[in-house]
Amino acid sequence: MRKLLLPLASLIILAMLLSACGTPSGGEIVEVEVTRIVEVTTEGETQIVSAPAPGYGEILARVKERGRVVCAGRTDLLGFGYLDDDGRNIGFDIDLCRAVAAAVLGDPEAIEIVPVTAAERGPVIQTGEVDILSRNVTWTSSRDSQWGNFTITMFYDGQGYMVRKDSGIESQDDMNGASVCVTSGTTTEKNLAADFRERGLDFEAVIFEDTSSVYGAFFEGRCDVTTSDRSQLAAIRAGADNPDDYVILPVIISKEPLTPVVPHGDDQWFDIVKIVMYTLINAENPAYGPITQATVDDILASDNIKGKTVLGVEGDWGYSSLGLEPDALANALRAVGNYSELYDRYMGPFGIAFTLPRGANEHWTNGGLIYAPPIK
Amino acid sequence: MASSTSHRKSQDRKSIPFWRDERVLTAAAQVISAIIVIGGLIWIGVNLLEAAEQRGLSLGFDFINDPAGFPISESVIPYDDSYPFGTAFLVGLLNTLKVSIIGILLATILGTLVGLARISTNWIVNKIALAYIELHRNIPLLVLLFIWYFAVFNKLPPAKGSLELPGPIYLNQRGLYLSWPRLTETGGVFAVSLLVGLILAIITWVYLRRLRERSGRSTYFAGASLAVILVSAVLGLALSAWQPLWIDTPVFEGFNFTGGLRLTPEFTALLVGLVMYTAAFIAEVVRAGIQAVDFGQMEAAKAVGLKPMQILGLVIIPQAMRVIIPPLISQFLNLTKNSSLALAIGYADVFNVGRIMINQAGRAVPVFGMVMVTYLALSLITSLIMNLYNRKILISERAT
Numbered sequence: 001m002r003k004l005l006l007p008l009a010s011l012i013i014l015a016m017l018l019s020a021c022g023t024p025s026g027g028e029i030v031e032v033e034v035t036r037i038v039e040v041t042t043e044g045e046t047q048i049v050s051a052p053a054p055g056y057g058e059i060l061a062r063v064k065e066r067g068r069v070v071c072a073g074r075t076d077l078l079g080f081g082y083l084d085d086d087g088r089n090i091g092f093d094i095d096l097c098r099a100v101a102a103a104v105l106g107d108p109e110a111i112e113i114v115p116v117t118a119a120e121r122g123p124v125i126q127t128g129e130v131d132i133l134s135r136n137v138t139w140t141s142s143r144d145s146q147w148g149n150f151t152i153t154m155f156y157d158g159q160g161y162m163v164r165k166d167s168g169i170e171s172q173d174d175m176n177g178a179s180v181c182v183t184s185g186t187t188t189e190k191n192l193a194a195d196f197r198e199r200g201l202d203f204e205a206v207i208f209e210d211t212s213s214v215y216g217a218f219f220e221g222r223c224d225v226t227t228s229d230r231s232q233l234a235a236i237r238a239g240a241d242n243p244d245d246y247v248i249l250p251v252i253i254s255k256e257p258l259t260p261v262v263p264h265g266d267d268q269w270f271d272i273v274k275i276v277m278y279t280l281i282n283a284e285n286p287a288y289g290p291i292t293q294a295t296v297d298d299i300l301a302s303d304n305i306k307g308k309t310v311l312g313v314e315g316d317w318g319y320s321s322l323g324l325e326p327d328a329l330a331n332a333l334r335a336v337g338n339y340s341e342l343y344d345r346y347m348g349p350f351g352i353a354f355t356l357p358r359g360a361n362e363h364w365t366n367g368g369l370i371y372a373p374p375i376k
Numbered sequence: 377m378a379s380s381t382s383h384r385k386s387q388d389r390k391s392i393p394f395w396r397d398e399r400v401l402t403a404a405a406q407v408i409s410a411i412i413v414i415g416g417l418i419w420i421g422v423n424l425l426e427a428a429e430q431r432g433l434s435l436g437f438d439f440i441n442d443p444a445g446f447p448i449s450e451s452v453i454p455y456d457d458s459y460p461f462g463t464a465f466l467v468g469l470l471n472t473l474k475v476s477i478i479g480i481l482l483a484t485i486l487g488t489l490v491g492l493a494r495i496s497t498n499w500i501v502n503k504i505a506l507a508y509i510e511l512h513r514n515i516p517l518l519v520l521l522f523i524w525y526f527a528v529f530n531k532l533p534p535a536k537g538s539l540e541l542p543g544p545i546y547l548n549q550r551g552l553y554l555s556w557p558r559l560t561e562t563g564g565v566f567a568v569s570l571l572v573g574l575i576l577a578i579i580t581w582v583y584l585r586r587l588r589e590r591s592g593r594s595t596y597f598a599g600a601s602l603a604v605i606l607v608s609a610v611l612g613l614a615l616s617a618w619q620p621l622w623i624d625t626p627v628f629e630g631f632n633f634t635g636g637l638r639l640t641p642e643f644t645a646l647l648v649g650l651v652m653y654t655a656a657f658i659a660e661v662v663r664a665g666i667q668a669v670d671f672g673q674m675e676a677a678k679a680v681g682l683k684p685m686q687i688l689g690l691v692i693i694p695q696a697m698r699v700i701i702p703p704l705i706s707q708f709l710n711l712t713k714n715s716s717l718a719l720a721i722g723y724a725d726v727f728n729v730g731r732i733m734i735n736q737a738g739r740a741v742p743v744f745g746m747v748m749v750t751y752l753a754l755s756l757i758t759s760l761i762m763n764l765y766n767r768k769i770l771i772s773e774r775a776t
Contacts, residue, residue: 177632
């Protein structure tokens with residue numbers, strides 16, 4: 001009997017293996033009756049989502065019933081989405097959510113922030129699980145077609161360079177032969193090489209796998225220049241021992257338009273979010289004041305027609321079709337302030353996160369790219 | 377039961393039922409094990425292919441000729457981001473070879489010295505060697521590399537304030553810049569004639585030594601070989617118009633030194649870390665080998681009247697080599713594979729370049745396949761060479 005044990009056991013194991021052979025687990029396509037089928041391709045996994053996609057007016061109704069706006073965001077990115085000492089969600093992206101909540105529900109605190117990872121960003125807005133995705137998302141054509149409706153770019157980021165102030169470098173042409181510290185395996189590396197090659201300049205690449213080594217080596221003086229998205233450079237610079245010794249050059253070598261996203265299918269919600277953003281931008285226009293958090297009520301009480309139009313209390317700016325109150329936009333402004341106040345709060349000269357010159361994020365009246373259609 | 381079975385076995389060989397026949401059972405077990413292993417591998421392979429197709433991942437190598445698009449910090453051959461992925465991989469491979477070969481040589485030398493120091497009768501030398509060995513065997517290599525790179529090499533003076541040594545040689549946190557002789561246009565002839573002279577000198581040496589052993593006469597094999605080299609050198613100089621070399625000195629331009637021979641801090645930190653780490657292990661291997669030689673050999677050699685260095689060189693070391701070589705091979709392989717930690721300090725070895733390629737080309741499976749095959753090939757070649765040497769030593773031993 002003992003002699004039978006080995007062959008018997010082997011046969012049983014073999015049988016089990018052979019039966020397990022066949023279709024690998026996961027990835028089964030299931031047909032479900034839905035009003036609309038969304039095929040989600042995220043990091044390679046194919047799923048069919050069976051949640052009903054929102055149609056016109058659905059999201060607003062759901063938000064009003066729920067009593068809060070659900071935003072997907074970050075809780076760990078300095079300046080854009082992070083937590084303050086009391087654990088309250090703050091940041092540029094978070095404030096955009098608060099503006100929408102103030103416009104729609106009258107209360108900027110009526111938000112719920114859902115932290116998502118980079119891999120989850122797409123699915124979470126595709127399925128309509130959240131109402132707004134405000135998470136440092138770069139607007140690209142593929143994402144626009146697959147993830148949701150991209151509203152309006154609120155932050156024009158791009159790859160930039162950080163150098164020591166005393167190096168005398170002002171642009172790439174001064175960097176011929178310099179050593180550049182960069183993180184490996186990113187588009188940053190490729191853009192760096194392409195930029196220098198196009199200008200016919202040489203550089204020495206000092207490449208590290210992890211970000212902290214990159215900046216550690218830069219601050220030690222191993223390289224003259226470091227490169228990354230400008231907002232990341234600003235956050236790193238803020239954490240240096242002596243931030244004033246370093247300067248972020250005004251050049252941008254790649255396009256990263258950061259834009260809040262809403263789900264496909266509900267044009268009303270799409271319009272609502274966009275118009276709230278327009279108001280924040282238009283309020284900064286010096287022709288209207290500019291209208292700040294503090295002066296909203298003064299303008300409402302005055303007879304400044306232009307200002308009151310921007311605040312939405314003069315004429316029909318579309319609020320009836322959008323299911324909002326006429327003073328929705330004024331509420332939004334009162335909650336977070338105009339674009340410059342919003343920007344300066346976190347990233348201005350006295351910003352609580354770091355300081356990053358607005359550059360392309362200047363108001364169009366100052367030559368920047370921040371521009372919005374009129375409220376009327 | 378057992379006795380009746382064996383009784384029946386010895387009586388009735390022809391009619392043992394197959395499920396009790398030992399020969400059948402052992403054969404069946406092997407066949408079944410083979411089926412299980414191969415079946416498992418096939419299942420993994422099929423799973424991989426299906427999953428890749430499902431996710432739209434390509435498993436081909438067609439990306440090899442696409443432009444890489446990323447820079448590499450140092451390269452033995454010319455390279456920039458417009459070269460194809462295949463060239464980038466080659467750059468990484470050459471960098472790995474560079475650090476591995478130099479590392480193996482230096483680690484062997486240092487390890488042998490430390491190993492000999494460890495069995496020295498001089499108390500201080502012995503204890504210093506012990507401290508060195510214990511320190512480097514107990515600290516993880518990654519930690520050592522970080523210490524060498526971030527705590528030592530990064531703290532050297534900045535480029536503008538480099539230490540200047542006679543040569544001129546410049547030392548700063550961006551590297552060690554040496555004045556280096558380089559060949560002129562006519563210098564190629566000089567190099568070739570030197571090489572030819574070296575080969576002829578080796579042949580002369582070997583021939584004259586064997587002649588001495590056979591005939592017993594003294595042939596001046598050392599002098600003859602030296603003469604051959606000198607003649608070929610003079611001939612080479614003459615052919616290259618007496619100007620075969622020029623000295624490339626490093627000059628500071630803009631941000632960095634250009635010219636000369638440059639050793640980057642990444643390469644140097646990796647080399648120093650690997651050498652010191654592996655030398656500690658090699659030291660213990662050498663010590664084990666020497667102590668494995670029978671003490672009687674040492675006594676007999678002393679009785680015969682050999683001096684200590686002669687005892688070591690003629691009696692102890694040749695016998696110790698039998699014990700030293702196999703673990704030494706393992707240490708060489710370890711050094712080669714440990715060089716993949718270059719990733720942590722920014723040296724562009726084959727694993728580092730492979731990872732960048734995966735990110736940029738999106739082909740994880742083919743690139744990792746290439747990296748694994750590379751390390752496998754390096755390891756097999758190293759052990760092949762060393763095993764040949766091993767066999768040669770064994771043959772020259774008296775049969776035991």
